[in-house]
Amino acid sequence: MKSLFNSLKFRAFAIFILLSGATLVLDYIIFDKLYFLFPNEMEWDTSPWYNFEKKRRNIKSEDYGNQVLIAGSSVALYSALPEAMNEKANGAYHADFYSHVAMAPSDLFYYKDNLASLKPKLVVYLVNFADFQWEYVEFPNGKLQFDKIKWSSEFADRFPAKTFYPTSYLFEYFRDLDRKRISKLAGKSLFYASRYRTFFWDPIDAFIENHFRSGRSFHRYEGSMPKEGIWAKGWTVSAQTSLSCETGNKQDDSIFIPKANTKIEFSIYNNDSGGDSLFSRKEISFPKAGWTTLDWQELGASAPRFFLKFRVLEGMITAKEADLYRTGLDYPVGVRLSHYFCKTPIYADRSYSRKSYFDETRFQKMSSAEYDRDYFQRMLENAENRSELHRLRLVHSKKQEVNRLNFEPWLEVDRVIQLSRYFKERNIPFLVVLSPENPVESSLYSKSKWFSGLKKYLKEGLDQNKHGFYDRTDYISDKRLFFDPHHLTYEGAEFFQSDLNEIILANSNSR
Numbered sequence: 001m002k003s004l005f006n007s008l009k010f011r012a013f014a015i016f017i018l019l020s021g022a023t024l025v026l027d028y029i030i031f032d033k034l035y036f037l038f039p040n041e042m043e044w045d046t047s048p049w050y051n052f053e054k055k056r057r058n059i060k061s062e063d064y065g066n067q068v069l070i071a072g073s074s075v076a077l078y079s080a081l082p083e084a085m086n087e088k089a090n091g092a093y094h095a096d097f098y099s100h101v102a103m104a105p106s107d108l109f110y111y112k113d114n115l116a117s118l119k120p121k122l123v124v125y126l127v128n129f130a131d132f133q134w135e136y137v138e139f140p141n142g143k144l145q146f147d148k149i150k151w152s153s154e155f156a157d158r159f160p161a162k163t164f165y166p167t168s169y170l171f172e173y174f175r176d177l178d179r180k181r182i183s184k185l186a187g188k189s190l191f192y193a194s195r196y197r198t199f200f201w202d203p204i205d206a207f208i209e210n211h212f213r214s215g216r217s218f219h220r221y222e223g224s225m226p227k228e229g230i231w232a233k234g235w236t237v238s239a240q241t242s243l244s245c246e247t248g249n250k251q252d253d254s255i256f257i258p259k260a261n262t263k264i265e266f267s268i269y270n271n272d273s274g275g276d277s278l279f280s281r282k283e284i285s286f287p288k289a290g291w292t293t294l295d296w297q298e299l300g301a302s303a304p305r306f307f308l309k310f311r312v313l314e315g316m317i318t319a320k321e322a323d324l325y326r327t328g329l330d331y332p333v334g335v336r337l338s339h340y341f342c343k344t345p346i347y348a349d350r351s352y353s354r355k356s357y358f359d360e361t362r363f364q365k366m367s368s369a370e371y372d373r374d375y376f377q378r379m380l381e382n383a384e385n386r387s388e389l390h391r392l393r394l395v396h397s398k399k400q401e402v403n404r405l406n407f408e409p410w411l412e413v414d415r416v417i418q419l420s421r422y423f424k425e426r427n428i429p430f431l432v433v434l435s436p437e438n439p440v441e442s443s444l445y446s447k448s449k450w451f452s453g454l455k456k457y458l459k460e461g462l463d464q465n466k467h468g469f470y471d472r473t474d475y476i477s478d479k480r481l482f483f484d485p486h487h488l489t490y491e492g493a494e495f496f497q498s499d500l501n502e503i504i505l506a507n508s509n510s511r
Contacts, residue, residue, distance in 0.1 A: 024190070024191075027191050027192050027193050028192065030193075031191075031192035031193045031195075031196055032192045035192075035196065035200075036053070036054055036057055038203055038204065038207070039203070039207060039347070039349070040054050040203050040206075040349045040351055041203070041206045041207055041210050041347045041348075041349070041350075042202065042203060042206045042219065042350070042351050043218075043219050043220040043222060043350050043351065043353075044220060044350060044351065044352065044353060044354050044355065045077075045219075045220070046202070046206070046219045046220070046351060047199050047202035047203070047351075048100050048101045049100065049159055049160075049163055049198070049199050050196075050199040050202050050203060051100075051351040051352065052099075052100035052164075053163070053164070053196075054203075054349075054351070055096075055097065055098070055351070055352060056098060056111075056114060056118075058349075059096060059098070059118055065121075066091075066092070066093045066094055066121045066508070067093075067094055067096065067118065067119075067120045067121055068093045068094065068095045068096070068120065068121055068122045068123075068124060068504055068508065069095075069096060069097075069098040069115065069118065069120045069122070069123050069124070070082065070095055070096070070097050070098065070099060070124045070126060071098045071099055071103070071108055071111075071115070071123060071124065071125045071126070072099050072103055072108075072125055072126040072127055072131070072435075073099065073100070073101060073102055073103040073104070073127075073128070073131050074099075074101045074102070074487065075126060075127070075128040075130070075131065075435050075486050075487065076097070076099045076103075076125075076126035076127075076435070077097065077099050077100075077101070077352075077354075078354075078483070078487040078488050078493060079126050079435045079436065079488050079493055079496055079500075080095070080097070080126065080493065080496075080497070080500060081354060081490075081493050081494065081497055082095040082096055082097060082352070083353060084494070084497055085497055085500065085501055085504075088497070088498075088501055089501065089504075089505070092505060092508070093121060093122070093504060093505070093508050095504070096352075097352050098111070098115065098123075099126075100160070102158070102159075102160070103131070103160070104131060104132075104133050104160075104412060104415075105127070105131065105132065105133075105412045105413070105415035105416050105419070106133070106155065106411070106412060106415050107160045107161075107164075108125065108415070108419060109415045109418060109419055110160075110161075110164070110165040110168055110169065111164070111165070112419060112422050112423075115428075116422075116423070116426050116428060119428075120428060121429065121508055122428075122429045122430070122431070122504065122507055122508050123423060123428060123429070123430045123431075124431055124433060124500075124503075124504060125416070125419070125430070125431070125432045125433070126433050126435045127416070127432060127433070127434060127435065128434065128435045128437060128486050129395065129399065129434075129437065129445070129473075129486075130391075130395045130485070130486050131412075132410075132412045132413060133151065133412045134394055134395055134398045135154075135391075135394065136148075136150055136151040136154075137398070137410060139401055139402070139405060142404075142405055143408070144405075144408040144410060146410040146411060148176075148411065149176060151411070152173045152176040152177065153176065153177060153178070153181065155169070155173075156169060156173065156177055156181045156184070156185060157181070159198075161185070162184070162185065162188050162195065163188070163195050163196070163198075166185045166186075166188040166189045166195070167185075167189040169185060170182065170185040170186060170189060209339075210339075210345065210347055211347075214254060214291070214338070215254065215338045215339035215340055215345075216254055216256070216291050216338055216339070217339075218234070218338075218339040220232045220233075220355070220357075221233065221234035221337065221339065221341075221357070222339055222340055222343070222345075222346075222350070223337055223338065223339065223340045223341035223342055223343045224243045224244055224245060224246070224341060224342035224343045225243065226241045226242060226243040227242050227243065228240065228241055228242065229357070229358040229361055230337070230357060230358055231319070231324060231333065231357060231358050231359055232357040232358075232359050233322075233324060233336065234256075234336045234337045234338070234339070234341070235319070235322055235324065235333040235334070235335070235336045235337075236312075236333060236334035236335055236336075236337065237331065237332075237333065237334075237358045238332065238334065239311055239312045239313075239316060239332070239334060240309065240310070240311045240312075241309070241310055241311075241334060242307070242308070242309040243307075243308055243342055244305075244306075244307055244308075244342070245296075245301070245305065245306050245307065245308050245342035245343075246304065246305050246342065246343055246344055247296060247301075247304050247305075247342060247343075247344070248304055248344035249304075249344075250296075250344070251295065251296060251297070252293050252294055252295045252296060253293075253294050253296070253337075253338055253340075253341050253342060254291050254292065254293055254294070254337075254338035254341075255291070255292060255294060255335045255336065255337055255338065255341070256290065256291050256292075256335055256336035256337075257286045257288070257289050257290060257291075257292055257315070257335060258289060258315065258317045258321070258322060258333075258335065258336070259289055259315040259317060260286075260287060260288055260289050261285060261286070261287060261314065261315065262285070262286045262289075262312065262314060262315025262335070263283065263284070263285045263286075263312075263313040263314040263315060264283070264284055264286070264310050264311065264312050264313065264315075264335070265281065265282070265283045265284075265310060265311045265313055266281070266282050266283075266284065266294075266299050266308070266309075266310045267280070267281045267308070267309040267310065267311075268280045268281070268299060268300045268301045268306055268307070268308060269306060269307035269308075269309070270303075270306060270307070271307060277307075279300060279301075279306070280299065280300025280301075281300075282299055282300065283313070286315075291338075308342060312334040312335065316332050316333070316334060317332075317333055318330045318331060318332055318333060319331045319332075319333050321333075322336070324359075325378075327377045327378045327381065328374045328377045328378040329366075329370065329373065329374045329377070331358075331362065354490060354493070355490070356490040356491070357490075359483075360483055360489035360490050360491065361489070361490070361491060363480040363481070363482075363483070363489060364480055364481075364489075364491055366480060368479075368480075371479060371480050372440075375440065375479075378484070379392065379484060379485065392484070392485060395485070396441070396444070396485070399441065399444040399445040400444055400445075402445055402448065402450040402451075403444060403445050403448045403450065404448075404450075405449075405450050406449060406450065406453060407449070407450045407451075407452075407453025407454050407456075407457060409457055413454070413457065413458070416432060416458060416461070416462075417458070417461035417462070420432075420461060420462050420464075420465045420467050421465060423465070423467070424465035424466070424467070429467070429507060429508070430462075430465075430467045430468075431462070431467055431468035431469065431470065431503070431507050432458060432462060432467070432468070432469050432470070433470045433472055433500070433503065434455075434470065434471045434472055434473050435472060435473075435486070435488075436472050436473065436474075436475045436476040436482075436488060436492070436496055437473050437474075437482075437485065437486055438479055438482035438484070438485045438486065439474065439476075439477055439479050440479050440482075440485070441485040441486070442473050442474055446473050446474055451473075455469075455471055468503070468506075468507050470503055472496075472499065475496065475499065476488070476492060476495060476496065478492075481495060
């Protein structure tokens, strides 16, 4: 026995075990514990997988006693405004997101244990036609065919499965997966570093940019909001821009000049609205394109609070020239403002806090005919040659196809009923809301016998567990309140909040 312990093979094996154990411990401490203590300073719709993991960890530490969790895909994120809802609820409940982009019913099913551990007062699942994973559904000869083999293989490659529930998925579908997918899921089950490597640097980059760089690289504008509006990327929307400035200790700010020889007139006022309180006016010509620094004292602003108006006299470009987007109606833009222009930075977690930008408010200014023209250019024109529209085209075609069929359930629909049973067993109130959909799209199927069958199936399944079901597919008739087929604009979400608030109150007060 002594010779065995002294053998080279044994010592090599012992060292391997010790190093493996140390690696697992360090991986757990660094990537699962310490990493998520780092502050999150990213904005809305940035690094969605990191933000979701950070969000649900933070929910655990919050104890409101009346927590309402709003689950779902980006459809949910664009349909609800929890901050506004909480203000209106006045303590009756506290709403928070439990949502990430592309959350399928099966994703939510795998999160059910984590959801239950949070002990919410109510779980609200905002779901849409597009969420039911139509890539795996066909209707040969009018009968539903769900490709479970293809589904199980491709689901293993999705970010949610690889990042948030690799172990559970691996155990359930081990026999259906090839060796490559099995090894990938096994590695991610063992090491948090493997799970989080795709977004590891995102919060670190945002922190460094905010505290040690110029504020010229950012995802969404967080500075003072101009009265005329502003694009999410910080571009001004007209020749004239007017806004309140609270510069604090900042001596300067930056603007991006899109064209050489741009000429801008700057006016500084002493009160918060401009009016007759003009303090100084200066006209500046910028010979070069690119970022440039504005020195507030040189412009005549001597106080930390003032009102600024500036007018682009020469050098206006358009949104398409600025590469804000490539399809749809074009708009004039002026200059781009730096991240915290005219505002003392606030570095709080804003990853699930949505703001109103001209990207969406512009639709409200359109006539019905203008919106149709813009929508066609953005969503339908040359769609077969635009990869970014592949899934929208697929879902669009399924809406047309089911319009002639009888309803039959499949895995992703049944997941909703399975969730309802699970939450009933744990005495957690649960309700399903079919989210509002653009009438341009919902008109393809919302009056069909197939859709009636879907609603009947979900309602009966939820009724058995004493859970609520609400169809709000056709709730909003103004198409201009939708950015695309399924996502509400900020103004659309504001319109929907009163109804969503009533639904939540009706279901939380009755428990």
